[in-house]
Amino acid sequence: MSTILDFERPIADLEAKIADLKASVKAVTAGPNSMSTEVAKLQTKVDQLLVDTYSRLNPWQKTQVARHGDRPHFSDTVDRLIDDFTPLAGDRAFAEDAAIIGGIGRFNGRAVMIMGHEKGRDTTSRLKHNFGMAKPEGYRKAIRLMELANRFAFPVITLVDTPGAFPGVQAEERGQAEAIARATEACLNLSVPLISVIVGEGGSGGAVALASGNRVMMFEHAVYSVISPEGCASILWRKADKAADAADALKHTAQDLLRLKVIDRIIPEPMGGAHRNRDLAITTMGQAIEQELGSLSSLKPAELKADRRARYLAIGRI
């Protein structure tokens, strides 16, 4: 059973009603025509409600949508968009960190390096992937893969979906801050195109470390922020229940970030959010990545680096 968000309750209620009606149509063969008209009417209502609700999501609701467990994950995307995917693991120093996975493969026929956070979907896989919260070894693996891509002239695609870098004792001991700083540096040093997509949650430094690209795109209902609304509320309001206010203040929606020129493009989500139609969302993302890769294909290695540099230097300047 998929998670129903609070504000989706009216939609879920209608959907339940439709299911009931359909069931009763099966049970009572009499008057199927009037029944199916009723179902069709209700379905139109559901669709309208979905469109209305999702066109008016507030920043806090978007946060919840961005975290929905049924959104496209890294593995879903690779399954659908990448042929010959060959996972590459380990940082060659300490461990393999499954919070960030990556590898080489073909995207629309061209060889690419793709990497990103994986949150996992059930209890076992969530634990395995540590809920998408990477440790230093995850970022160091990412650096290794970026350098590999650079040497073999593979464009790099990064998919970001993380609550943030893992805040643990051992992660600190092994240099979480240094690993993130070096990963950001590695992004900026690439002589190949780097396309980043914020798929769900873009959580702070743990996201930037993979997302310092030539083009940064966001799904329509994804969020990207320096801190979670809950974290911000507990620090600035000193109350975690002010998360909705913090979400408003943080301007972390794709729409805000496009306006601030922090991102370059919004990838539209299917009606009612990417979690309702993962495959369609991934296809749309694939088209956007293809277009952006195409737009960078004429740039020489030094120009790609200069393009990234200019992009970041321009952000927030008067």
Next chain:
Amino acid sequence: MSWLTKLKTKVGSLGKRETTPDTLWHKCRGCGTMLFLKDFNANLHVCTHCGFHERIGPAERFAQIFDDGVHERIALPATPDDPLKFKDSKKYVDRLKEARASTGETDALVVASGRIGGVETILVVQNFAFMAGSMGAAVGEGFLKACAIAVERHAPLVVFTAAGGARMQEAILSLMQMPRTTLGVADLKDANLPYIIVLTDPTTGGVTASFAMLGDIQLAEPGALIGFAGQRVIESTIREKLPEGFQRAEYLFEHGMLDQVVHRGDLRKRLITIISLLMRPQKSAAA
């Protein structure tokens, strides 16, 4: 006198919080001992009893590090105040106003040039007294300016970090300073100029996870808190017990994250040695 506007700064007096009303005494935050303010100041704001390194601001730092304390402040680019119209329990513009009034500075990063052991050096100091040294656009832009001046003058860059992390009131624009400052570091590296970091208490969050951990040489003051995640977050979210000395300079040294932990009294001498070694008559194959 050269083209520099030279000025000699005296070791500034401490803030009121750390001193008794008559300002003759200072109570050590490390051991609680009452110290003669005169002795404490003469000892570079380090406790003469337990060695606790009290936080100091840009004026004290410049006075302690530059040759004879002589330096020239470098004007930093203007950035938008409150670009997101941020308001929590208080308006960000009001917080800025207060911080400016209490510190006399525009923002949390201060840059100066001067000589260290005779070598012209650009010094960056993050001022913890200004909104916990937090990094927003002004800090990022100031850092980039410092890097640009260092490259232009072919001078080493020394950074004294101190930050609670990101300037939350600038939200995503604060986060964007991580890649932005990293671009400045890349310019120094391309120019083969020494980039020396001195981590001071405390350096955390996005500052640690960007320019503060990318130094050619990583030094830290004793006892400085240095980390990415906050200790409360680690304890409350992950429910891990923190080991003794966790995230302190000595702990980072043991875990291979630092070159040296240097007592404040030795810092100037150590910097002179490092700079003189790295800036030896050049060299550069690229030249």
